Amino acid sequence: MKKILTCAVVAVASTISLSAVAGGNVDAGKALAEKYNCASCHGKDYNSPIDPSYPKLAGQHVDYLQHALIAYRRGGDAMNGRTNAIMGAQAxxxxxxDIQNIAAYLHSLPGTLVLRK
Known part of the structure; x- marks a missing residue:
C-alpha cells in the first residue's frame, strides 16, 4: 500500500510540474515583460495601448500570444512571419x-477583451 501511495504522489507531482513548465512561468513572464518594457506601448495594465492599432494583451489566449511572438521573431520574410520593426526587434x-513565460503572464492578467460564442 505504501508503495502504491508513493507512486501516486510521484505521478501527481510529475504531472503538476510538467504542466507548469509547459504552460510557462507567470513570474518569469512578468519579469520579461518589465525587462522589455512591453507596457510602454501596450499600456501599464496591458489593456490600454498607446495607439488603437496596438493590441490589448491582458487576458489574451496563450496560444495566440505565443504564435504572435514566434511570428514576430521569424520576421516578415519567413513563412508565417510578421513584419513590425518594433516587435521584430523585441521578439x-x-x-x-521566454515566449511561453510572457504568454502565461499576459494571459493571467484581467483583460477587457470580449469573447464571442
Missing part, C-alpha cells in the same frame, strides 16, 4: 521558454 532575442 528576436526571445527563447521559446
Amino acid at each position: 528576436k532575442a526571445l527563447t521559446d521558454q
Whole structure:
C-alpha cells in the first residue's frame, strides 16, 4: 500500500510540474515583460495601448500570444512571419521558454477583451 501511495504522489507531482513548465512561468513572464518594457506601448495594465492599432494583451489566449511572438521573431520574410520593426526587434532575442513565460503572464492578467460564442 505504501508503495502504491508513493507512486501516486510521484505521478501527481510529475504531472503538476510538467504542466507548469509547459504552460510557462507567470513570474518569469512578468519579469520579461518589465525587462522589455512591453507596457510602454501596450499600456501599464496591458489593456490600454498607446495607439488603437496596438493590441490589448491582458487576458489574451496563450496560444495566440505565443504564435504572435514566434511570428514576430521569424520576421516578415519567413513563412508565417510578421513584419513590425518594433516587435521584430523585441521578439528576436526571445527563447521559446521566454515566449511561453510572457504568454502565461499576459494571459493571467484581467483583460477587457470580449469573447464571442
